[in-house]
Amino acid sequence: MKVALLSNVNVDFVIRTLTGNFDVVPSTGYGDVWGQLLNPNSNLNRENPNVIIFLPDIEQILDGCYDFAGAVTIIDEWFSRFDSVISREKDYYISDVIFRSGIPADNDSMIESDICAYWLKLLEQRMASHVNVHCLKLSSAISEHGKISVFSDKLWYMGKIPYSNEGTKIVAGVISDTLAILGRTPKKVLVLDLDNTIWGGVLGESGVEGIELSDDHIGAVFKKVQQNIKAVSNAGVILAIISKNNESDVQEVWRKHPHMILKREDFAAVRINWNDKADNMREIAEELNLGLDSFVFIDDMPAERDNIKARLPGVTVPDFPEKKEDYPAFIEGVFKQYFMKTRLADEDRAKTRQYAENAMRKEAAKGLTYEEFLSSLKLEAERVELDDAKLDRIAQMHGKTNQFNLTTKRYTRQDIERMLENGFRIYAYNVRDKFGDYGLVAAVVVDVKNAEIDSFLMSCRVMGKLVENYVIDDVEKDLLNLGLNTLHAKYIRTAKNSPVEKLFDGLGYNVTAKTENETCYEIDLNRRPERKFFVNER
Amino acid sequence: MKDEIIAALAKVTNQDPATFSENTVIKDIPGFDSLQYVMMISDLQESRHIEIPLDKAIEAETVGQLAAFAVKVS
Structure with missing residues (x-):
């Protein structure tokens, strides 16, 4: 730079x-x-x-x-x-x-x-x-x-x-x-302890009335801390809790404490138990489908911080301020240092809500076969017109999608505009289900001149729901209508995109060339296989 | 005052204070530029509380002249 x-x-x-x-x-x-x-x-x-x-x-x-x-x-x-x-x-x-x-x-x-x-x-x-x-x-x-x-x-x-x-x-x-x-790549998840972190004192010892959270003195410090954390969430950061406490006590705080700014629904994942915090952290990463390197952990206890640092070195663990009066500014500093982005896409603002909805989806999955589950989600997808906000979102996805990303090309907004001018077609899809709207979560860039899928990426929010089958079907049909008979595609290996290594194989594409880090494919668009998906067109 | 001016000069030029004396002509110091001079005047004021009036700071040529114009402020 x-x-x-x-x-x-x-x-x-x-x-x-x-x-x-x-x-x-x-x-x-x-x-x-x-x-x-x-x-x-x-x-x-x-x-x-x-x-x-x-x-x-x-x-x-x-x-x-x-x-x-x-x-x-x-x-x-x-x-x-x-x-x-x-x-x-x-x-x-x-x-x-x-x-x-x-x-x-x-x-x-x-x-x-x-x-x-x-x-x-x-x-x-x-x-x-x-x-x-x-x-x-x-x-x-x-x-x-x-x-x-x-x-x-x-x-x-x-x-x-x-x-x-x-x-x-x-x-x-x-x-x-x-x-x-x-x-830098911004972090995504802020994991918080509770006692002496979002309120003063130890809940298990002091009870709901005894914790420090009010409009005066130390209580006011923690109220300001909660206001700052709420602002961090509003800026698109996912919040989570890992606390050694009795869950029923914490529920009581949420129900009864008049000064709690942060509500249960502000947190996409919550682990209130007596288990090891590193184990809890791993579980949350799995639940949210995010890498531990996108986590920041705040805890007042040095031993807990050291435990996470030693066992999960990818997690960022800032030092906790010594003086309580410095704590609200510390939260602002953590946000600026690790989470702040140059531009806030609308998608980010609703992220905590979306992750919380995901937890509800997981709950709904219990007792059903996978196909029954997918069907019960009532997934809907819509190919969207590309306006300014959509182009911003597509550029943002190219910048940060690591897992479901076939070629990991980091296109900027300017690159994308240039490709459109040069005849590339860009397909973008909004997806929703009965629990809520995921927003724009899938994009495919096609180099029409060379009949090749240049970039195909999807947010991890909709991974595992066969949305990709619907998307590729829709793209292929459109290209067939445009007069293309054969379509080429590519998988380029990175440290993080192994989940989609076999994607094109599964979609019925034939391998035409293969090296250690790259596999080339093609498909005859007139002989496309029938693919299973549970997505309705909106 | 002279020693403090030499210390500030050494700091902005990254040189040994012993290389400067009362008779050092500031603009003749190798590699020294007007920006470093302004930085030094600012450092004297902000860190060492030594005030040199604007007209004198522009006029002065040697370390000794600067020292003569300098006033310690509390």
Whole structure:
């Protein structure tokens, strides 16, 4: 990842601070933001970074214009220039803005916040229309530390440098955190202990009335912790509980405690028993059909944390804060460090609900044959039109699906758009059953020109339900109608996709070539086998 | 004050403080650039509470001149 910082003021300090940790395009001065972007021979274009970060100084941009209508015109122009330089190949971060020195006293006192809000509005519009445009959230970090320590008038007048040394560290820190998110695979499951973790005290000793969870003192700390965990869940993280407690006691807390923010239904998997926590964790991973490397475990007891670290090294186990007052911020930090994504797809928000529904499906499976079970689910699938949100979701699936992924091609939104332009067909399916909606969970990319399935992937949420038989049938019928007679396919081995190693064999495809890591297949579309599935078309 | 300025200079240039003296001309230090100078002035103020007024910071050429303009603030 090569990164460039562009600004209308001197941010060379920030560039130098980041250079040790990232591949950053060296500065060649400041101010000529648009020239650097538009000139094909500019240093910036020669270096060809894949991430461009804009750190605009709003006071310099406005150049003394402090009436709102005038500011709107100037900000409109800034963003229309940005529109003219944006490329699908790069990721762009634009910071929100904050006034360094404030506006002269004879102006409306609300104008500052109005201008900052208008900047953010235009930025959000770009984020909505371009999946590769993101907000660099600088102003909240600056407000948190205080403008006095972040900005320096002396450095400003010495060299148009807005930030003090301390401010430089803060700005570089925000950028580092943001880039770290862009480069890592987010975790999926937050596993929590109960006693001294989501409430204070030990339930088995203190009883429902005795635990610390209220609007005051230590109780307020844990209430805030629960609010923060709820926010983490709302952002699409799956929650689970592993606690050594009596389940009936915990049920009583859920039933009776007036300050419980987190309800039973917020947790997709719950293990309240006296078993070893590592065993419980393995069971949950199996139940949710997720790898242990996507789990983060929070427990106040060092021995429990050490046990998980030693026995399940894939699980991330952060240290627990020593001071209770630091605990709410710790939860926010865990979210930022391990779970935060650059863009939140709608699918993620409903994830905990979907996993909880899955647990109900497992319950419903008891006592039936597998086929009876599948039939009882009343599965429905629908091939969907590709709009903006669907393309985002398909790119997201390509980014993170590991198990049911035949070729594991990590296509971005831009790649997918380019393939559509080049005549590829992309099939996407929404699936639901009687327990709820899974959303868009299957996608097939077909290279029509070469009559080949280029990518076939499905969310683990619908694995094991023969949905793949329905999907491939539907794709093949469509391609046959298009005039294709033969279809090729491929399985490329990865460390995680062994569950689909024999998928095409099972679908009736013939092997045409095979190496250790790759198997090539073909099928005559006029002689397709009859496949069993329990999916109705919606 | 002179010793603290030399310490700040050594920090931003990553050099041994013994290589600098009162008569060191700051802009002549090999590899030294204006950004490092600003960083040093900022470090003096933020970490060592030594204030050098803006006009003097721009005017000063040697370590000794900077020391003469420096004021310790509490």
